[in-house]
Amino acid sequence: MPTRVYSCALIGLDGVIVEVEVDRGRSPGGMVIVGLPDASVQESRERVSSALRNSGFSMPRPRLTVNLAPAAVRKAGPVYDLPIALGVLMATGQLAPDLLDDALVVGELALDGRVRHVRGALPIAAAARAHGFRRLFLPAEDAPQAALIPDLEVYPVPTLADLVAHLQGLRPLQPHPPVDLSELPPPRGQVDMADIKGQEHAKRALEIAAAGGHNLLMVGPPGAGKTLLARALAGILPRMTVEEALDVTRIYSVADKLPPDTPLITWRPFRAPHHTISHAGLVGGGNWPQPGEISLAHRGVLFLDELPEFSPRVLEVLRQPMEDKVVTISRAQGSVTYPANFMLVAAMNPCPCGHYGDPVHACTCSPSAIHRYRRRISGPLLDRIDLHVEVPRVDYEKLGDHRRGEPSAVIQERVEAARARQRRRFQGTPLTSNADMGPREIEAYCRLDVAGEHLMQQAARQMGLTARGYHRVLKVARTIADLEGSEAIQAHHLAEALQYRTRWEV
Numbered sequence: 201m202p203t204r205v206y207s208c209a210l211i212g213l214d215g216v217i218v219e220v221e222v223d224r225g226r227s228p229g230g231m232v233i234v235g236l237p238d239a240s241v242q243e244s245r246e247r248v249s250s251a252l253r254n255s256g257f258s259m260p261r262p263r264l265t266v267n268l269a270p271a272a273v274r275k276a277g278p279v280y281d282l283p284i285a286l287g288v289l290m291a292t293g294q295l296a297p298d299l300l301d302d303a304l305v306v307g308e309l310a311l312d313g314r315v316r317h318v319r320g321a322l323p324i325a326a327a328a329r330a331h332g333f334r335r336l337f338l339p340a341e342d343a344p345q346a347a348l349i350p351d352l353e354v355y356p357v358p359t360l361a362d363l364v365a366h367l368q369g370l371r372p373l374q375p376h377p378p379v380d381l382s383e384l385p386p387p388r389g390q391v392d393m394a395d396i397k398g399q400e401h402a403k404r405a406l407e408i409a410a411a412g413g414h415n416l417l418m419v420g421p422p423g424a425g426k427t428l429l430a431r432a433l434a435g436i437l438p439r440m441t442v443e444e445a446l447d448v449t450r451i452y453s454v455a456d457k458l459p460p461d462t463p464l465i466t467w468r469p470f471r472a473p474h475h476t477i478s479h480a481g482l483v484g485g486g487n488w489p490q491p492g493e494i495s496l497a498h499r500g501v502l503f504l505d506e507l508p509e510f511s512p513r514v515l516e517v518l519r520q521p522m523e524d525k526v527v528t529i530s531r532a533q534g535s536v537t538y539p540a541n542f543m544l545v546a547a548m549n550p551c552p553c554g555h556y557g558d559p560v561h562a563c564t565c566s567p568s569a570i571h572r573y574r575r576r577i578s579g580p581l582l583d584r585i586d587l588h589v590e591v592p593r594v595d596y597e598k599l600g601d602h603r604r605g606e607p608s609a610v611i612q613e614r615v616e617a618a619r620a621r622q623r624r625r626f627q628g629t630p631l632t633s634n635a636d637m638g639p640r641e642i643e644a645y646c647r648l649d650v651a652g653e654h655l656m657q658q659a660a661r662q663m664g665l666t667a668r669g670y671h672r673v674l675k676v677a678r679t680i681a682d683l684e685g686s687e688a689i690q691a692h693h694l695a696e697a698l699q700y701r702t703r704w705e706v
């Protein structure tokens with residue numbers, strides 16, 4: 201009779217249950233692994249044999265057939281080492297065959313029998329619970345992550361021998377205590393808004409962006425503080441809900457990018473990839489498609505500093521995920537979809553020399569050079585940016601001023617309150633913020649009064665507002681009203697929103 205141990209494969213962000221069957225033949229012949237394993241799984245044979253021998257077990261001579269089922273699911277990586285080793289022990293009579301029927305087992309084996317880290321512990325634990333498993337055995341360092349999933353006994357396994365002793369009732373392992381997922385901590389930025397002098401207009405734009413989840417572009421001369429402002433944004437973002445935190449953590453778990461000792465990502469991500477980033481690095485890719493920066497920025501901020509330096513081809517691929525909030529990566533073996541609902545924050549100079557429009561420094565660029573420079577940012581991309589803000593140089597007097605501005609924590613509370621209104625508004629829908637609104641929701645939630653209608657008509661005439669520009673202004677005005685705690689959009693909300701429309705109307 202073949203023996204069976206349950207394990208788990210990762211397809212995108214989902215765990216898929218895999219049965220590891222081991223059958224003992226009569227003739228000698230070593231171990232064969234079948235069931236769509238890739239090269240990395242084939243290497244399990246050597247690791248499992250060594251780990252068994254070095255843990256004091258015997259590696260039998262007869263042929264062992266290891267089948268990973270279902271065969272239709274591609275298996276990759278070393279996660280099956282530990283379940284294969286247990287299957288071999290059962291098939292060869294060194295361990296009773298029925299000790300693991302309610303358990304899921306994952307882990308890479310070192311040659312001396314230690315159990316090594318695997319990626320994706322969180323989705324693996326979620327799959328275990330969803331399929332009714334009671335226990336999960338996994339590498340000790342991955343247990344804190346798995347313990348985020350309730351109603352599952354999570355056992356950290358230091359070595360193969362420890363797990364066998366536990367199963368035999370000789371030396372019980374202690375399950376990891378369940379993690380209490382109550383309130384998450386408030387956000388923190390690398391820079392506090394209070395330390396940035398002046399720039400009230402830009403700070404206000406950042407507050408609106410954070411409150412409504414709006415994309416934002418900052419344009420200004422070198423040294424004006426654009427990068428500084430973006431870094432301060434992280435500290436005024438709304439807290440994540442526990443569900444959002446689990447969502448984000450799942451992506452980091454699969455990408456194997458969780459910082460050490462951080463089982464749960466509790467702050468909204470702030471990703472600032474360099475402009476030399478590749479297409480695959482940004483949207484995701486690889487043989488086994490891994491999440492890219494846009495997915496690592498899910499529920500947080502993707503900051504593209506020096507926007508025109510990014511290759512136009514790389515920027516163009518942002519358009520689809522910015523619309524759909526997900527990205528699908530297709531490969532011969534099938535396609536995977538990763539979430540990518542991020543806030544885009546970009547910064548750039550107004551022209552190649554950086555001083556266009558600066559009252560102090562003369563710009564040395566020719567009009568055609570400025571045109572070429574700006575054309576690197578395509579119309580459709582600009583069109584997805586709700587807030588366009590100019591960040592001028594700060595005067596010396598202001599920089600020398602020692603009075604502190606408003607601290608991030610105070611701004612963050614206003615942002616939080618505005619988000620709470622939006623959560624109530626969009627309850628029961630997939631929308632999380634005003635920026636997510638489509639034409640239908642704009643119609644429903646962005647009604648204008650007579651004064652507002654009048655102002656909009658005037659603006660449309662004078663500023664040549666396009667239909668898309670019109671919707672953008674309404675969404676921003678909705679957020680400004682939410683920041684003020686007003687259910688109605690009033691004329692002064694609209695008037696402020698109109699200031700943030702893009703200067704290069706597309």
Ligand SMILES: Nc1ncnc2c1ncn2[C@@H]1O[C@H](COP(=O)(O)OP(=O)(O)OP(=O)(O)O)[C@@H](O)[C@H]1O
Pocket residue numbers: 395396397398399420421422423424425426427428429547548549594599
């Ligand atoms: N408003 C400000 N308050 C305090 N310090 C500032 C301010 N603006 C700029 N600085 C100082 O100037 C430095 C440069 O600012 P920053 O890097 O943000 O400029 P930038 O606008 O991103 O410029 P570039 O276009 O060259 O990237 C900051 O590290 C900070 O020390």
Ligand SMILES: [Mg+2]
Pocket residue numbers: 426427428505506547
């Ligand atoms: Mg900068």
